Amino acid sequence: MSGLEDLYREIILDHYKNPRNQGTLETPPAVVEQGYNPLCGDEVKVFLVVEDEIVKDIKIDGQGCSISRSSASLMSNAVKGKSVKDAQTTIRTFKKMLALKDEDDIDGETIEPINEHTVGELIALQGVVKFPVRIKCATLPWNTLTQALQSAMAK
């Protein structure tokens, strides 16, 4: 199962079995956005509290496969406590890692190179690239987070 080990790294299985920041937040003050993957029926809810342009709290709810659940869990760790701007950079870097953004320079902003120092635990999801069908699973929570950040900033 050598190919599979790239997809199902230990850290992914850990975040699948023990998802971080799971649950809901009261809305308001939190905002919530929901994302669906019509292919497999996965759904994710991202609850977000943004204060002074800082992601103060984030909770993830919903159901999905190991890839979408672990991606959501890793994502919540990666953005919690960060500024909105840094969170948006993380989203762009993550999408670059999944080869969804080819350009190093998007919207005039340079994206960091992809390695364990720049993306931390998220590097575990890099193996998903080899399984194109599953890229949508991994990006579903991130697209939903993008929407939630927009909703929070529009308030």
Next chain:
Amino acid sequence: MANELMVDNILDQGVLDAQAIKNDFPIFKEVKQDPFVYLDSAASSQRPYSVIKSMDDYYRQTHANVHRGVYRIAEQATNLYENARCHLGKFLGAPHPELEIVFTKNATEAFNLFAQGYGRKFLSPRDVVLITKMEHHANIVPWMILKEQIGFELRFLDFDDDGQLILDDIEEKLKGVKILGVTMASNVLGTINPVKELTQMAHSVGAVVIADGAQYSPHFTTNVKDLGVDAYCTTAHKMLGPTGIGALWAKRSILQEMYPFLGGGEMIQNVTTEGFTTNDIPHKFEAGTPPIAEAVGLDAALTYLEGVSLTAIRAHELSLLTYAMDLMEERFGSRIKVFGPRDPKKRSGVISFELEGVHPHDVSQILDQEGVCVRAGHHCAKPLMTSLNVPATARASFYLYNTEEDVEALVAALERTEDFFK
């Protein structure tokens, strides 16, 4: 309710040599994957040499547009196309095969044709269309589109824990119903519905019945006359034929009354700057150049199926289904949940299941690494998934070329899946 479509003791009626049949299907030799255990025929079947060759020969030797040219190969192409129509009509037991089969792109288009051709003409806002919660989206969404256009009530029949339609209150449910749409066999649960009995009840209140045969005709002998239904949809690619061609069968009188659906060449008798008159049935519904090579391929697929016999195919699938359900029960017990009727005789050759603690998408991924192809997802039946209270299921489905070894490969791969996520 009785269900005349269920036949007991079918195992005695015939068996087939699945391994020999496999040899007729080039994919099992030429696919770039070893092992290759194909258990997704309910999504799309594979096709034998004879089907591929018939289409190849047609393109090499005969191709011309149909119903137009007066030269020889155009006439030959027309004959091949019309022969395929008659063959499918006879295969489905149509009383007038040459008039009652409308070729469409697939079963989905056949439902859209019926909804827009018949439904739009005869439904008013006070009417009811009754369907079931185990329908494929193809028999749900066209009605929802039409409902947005003209307004009527769309009502659903529920099903119980054994995957059987709940018919205790059927008389109440049928009140005001003008059209009943029901699947012959659920693509998720496998349930074989009592369509003959339901049709009699629907007719007693003056409703017409359209049945979804996409999961039925590839596996069971079909006789629309005996079923009594008014319209019936099916598709070629699930019964050894090519993609890109399906059909609506409907009674002659119904087709004559229906509005045309797609407009263009071939479906007209005359066109002036003032308007048009429609061609005779079935051509009235076949606008534009039809899928000619696909019709030729379908013809060859039906010949292949008849050569093996649908009775033998059903017997074989029932035997695989029983073996698979028993083996899964033995190896996994309550850790695997199989949806639908517990009695294999009450279901077609599909097994939708949930492996405890592993998402269907992950099941399908690990199975793929073991060379086992199963479907994971909502199977284009989201209301059904909602009723089952699951986001998705994994589904294995059997056909004439599957063997007991395929079942064993599935179970072994499921065991490895369970280990992987332990």
